[in-house]
Amino acid sequence: MNVKQPLFLTLFFLAQVVSGPSHASDAYLKVDDNETGQGILRPRQNECLLITPAHVVENAFKIEVTTVDRSRRQAELVDVFPGDIAVVRLDKDTPVSCRGTLWPQHNRLTALLGTEKQGELHTMLADGSIRKTPVDVVGYDKYRHINVRPVNQDDTITKGMSGSTLYIGGQWAGMLVSVTDNIGNVLRQDALATALSLFFEDTESRGEPSPPEASAxxxxxxxxxxxxxxxxxxxxxxxxxxxxxxxxxxxxxxxxxxxxxxxxxxxxxxxxxxxxxxxxxxxxxxxxxxxxxxxxxxxxxxxxxxxxxxxxxxxxxxxxxxxxIVTDAALRSEAHVLQIDGEEFSAVLVKNAIAEYKVRLYQNSPVRLNFSSLDENFQYTVELSDSSGKIVLRKQYRHGFDTQHVRLPFTPDKNDTYLLRVLGTGEEGKYTLTVQSIAFDAQLRGEANVLKIGDSGVSGAIAKDAVAEYRFELEEFVPVRLSFSATGDGGSYAVEIVDSRGTPVYRNPYKRIGGSETTVMPFTVAKTDTYTLRLVGAEGECGYSVAIAPKQ
The missing domain is CATH 2.60.120.380 (Jelly Rolls)
Structure with missing residues (x-):
């Protein structure tokens, strides 16, 4: 029986444990106050960096790191790599002693996995302490992953443990990246080192050279x-x-x-x-x-x-x-000038691509942005900003029928040249775009907007944030009835009445009148005056029809 090879392997791994760096889970991550994970510290020149699964931090706005000394530091995402790997940078203003100045190249990890069937997952808790979970090795491949399961049935591997380090035979063997049915999927340490070799400028080999099939x-x-x-x-x-x-x-x-x-x-x-x-x-x-x-x-x-x-x-x-597919010159051309009730524009968008259009809009003159696409999986976001760069409208459209035919109303609060941006956020799609007028300020607040008791009334169209005004005369203590007829539309508006000085005599911002219903409102004033009925767009767009009559 040949005992030399097992003895050699045992001595080799013992030497690695004694002389190599310790890579317990070096940090506890809290992301956006609701996501947690683990990380491994590693220096690069004068920086202290942290390696963690990409899904923990990829879309984070705020990353807080707790290290073994129980201190908390802010961090920012530096880069992501294939295989669910990310690197974040700890706050430069707070120096951290990054352990593990060496990065071991465990070229004999596969051989160790052939003899060792158990290990430990090391997980840092929020208070900086380390929890060790005994695990069985239930599977592995030669190059990328190791699968582990808790030895004790009462132990569980949870989502918040992502980034925990796996130790096998006292050797750091990999980083936990996912869990399914209490089986942890661990990225092998040698695969992790290969993925990050250029980023950390690993030019010197530590230990034996990698076999040809795993050349980095x-x-x-x-x-x-x-x-x-x-x-x-x-x-x-x-x-x-x-x-x-x-x-x-x-x-x-x-x-x-x-x-x-x-x-x-x-x-x-x-x-x-x-x-x-x-x-x-x-x-x-x-x-x-x-x-x-x-x-x-x-x-x-x-x-x-x-x-x-x-x-x-x-x-x-x-x-x-x-x-x-398409060029930036075609997506953001100077010729992209939309005209109200003018010709349509069309473009092809993919994820992260942006098309831009300029359009001149006018105060209290609501318009309708029409988007049409035959690609039912097309996803995009619409942004409208004024000449100062302030975003005044933002709407996201995802999978489904709602992306195929979109009617988006908007009421400008000033005369300005606006920039309309369409951002691809998902699957590829082609769309057409037009701008239609809903109403003009001269129609909504014109001098001819007068209501008379007993007449057939007035009608028009309104959108969110638009205001329509009509003047009418009332005598003191003579009750009248305001009738708002249904028009069949889905939007809504609120009603205000002010006297000739602009003082409100009726206002109920919580009561919305919809285009799908008929509303009758009795009204009496305490003085004879010229009053103004104001319809304030509350949601979407809709038509309106208003009449005033003596109360029966």
Whole structure:
């Protein structure tokens, strides 16, 4: 019986534990007051950085970090990486002693997993203490993940433990990234080191070299940068990546086609600018068959981008083609000037792309923004800002029928040239846009707006924040009846009455009159005067019909 190899492995891992750094869960994260997670501290030059699962911090507005010394610090997101990995930076004004100045390359982790079947999850609590959860290793692959389950049935692995560190045989083996049915999915430490090697500028090998199938960085020959159609080719294996450099322009979406090569290889692609900020990413769920896969991507700036192709399963060739969808010049053209009741504009939008239009609008003259799209999964956000840049209207539309035919009313509070922005927030879609008038201020508050007792009344249309005014004369203590007839519309408005001095004699902002109902309001005044009936748009848009008659 050969006992040399197990003895060698035991001595090797013992040496790693004794001489290597300790990587317990170094920090407790609280995100936006409702999300929690864990993190691992690591220095880069003069910075103290924290590695954590991307889903914990990716959309965070506020990140608070508690370290082992029980001190709290603010942090900001620096970058995200394939495999649900993120790096955040702790507040520079508060120096932190980052432990683990070395970053171990555990090239024999697979061998350890072949002999060790149990480990511990280390989780930092909010008070800075460490909780250790014994776990069984219930599965692993050779390059990326380890699956663990609590030894004790009373223990559970929860969402807030994301980022906890896994120890096997006294060795730091990985970081918890997700949990399903109390089985934790741990990203292997060697896979984590590979994903972050360029970011942390790991140029020296610690320990034995990685085996050929797990080589970290195979740099592809640089391709001539171009914004036109281009084809990128290469070969990847699991946990290796290749970079291709391409010039792209801000807000000029492209389509990325992943073409079949006949090889059973699975990979992820990240499109990153020169600061490693990711504009878009895509990961194949399974090797390509005979059909290509394509997805849109919008560059977030004008720059030389890196198309990073990272192997996630198997080994083989890849072929990627890029084609332009639309240019920034077409989406934000100076010719994009909307006219009220004028011609329609159309455009194609994808996620993170922006189309802009200028439109001249007038105080108390409500308009209707009409959006139409045949793409039922199209998602977008509409923003309207005045000439000072203040956003005066913002509305988001998600999946479903409500994105296909949108009528969005708006009433300007001043005469101004407004900027209308349409932002793609989800799947790709084509839309058409027009601006229609609902009413003009001269119609709503004109000198001819007079109500007479016993006449047939007046009618018009109103929208939220618009005001319609009609003058009428009443004698003291002579009761009348104001009738508001249904018009069949879904909006609503409030009613105010003021005397000739502008003093309110009737106001009930909580009572809304809808276009779908008829309302009769008795009214009597204590003095003879000329009064003004004011209809104030409360919600949406609707027609109105008002008459005044003697009370029966």
């Amino acid at each position: 960085t195979a740099q592809a020959p640089p391709q001539p940068p171009t914004a036109q159609e281009q084809e990128l080719t290469g070969t990847v294996v699991l946990n290796s990546f290749q970079d291709h450099r391409v010039n792209l322009k801000e807000n000029s979406p492209i389509r990325i086609h992943l073409l079949p090569t006949g090889d059973r290889v699975r990979y992820a692609i990240d499109v990153m600018d020169s600061t490693n900020r990711v504009s878009c990413r895509y990961s194949l769920g399974k090797p390509l068959g005979k059909e290509a896969v394509s997805f849109p991507c919008t560059p977030l700036k004008t720059d030389t981008f890196s198309f990073r192709v990272t192997g996630t399963e198997g080994e083989g060739r890849y072929k990627i083609r890029t084609t332009p």
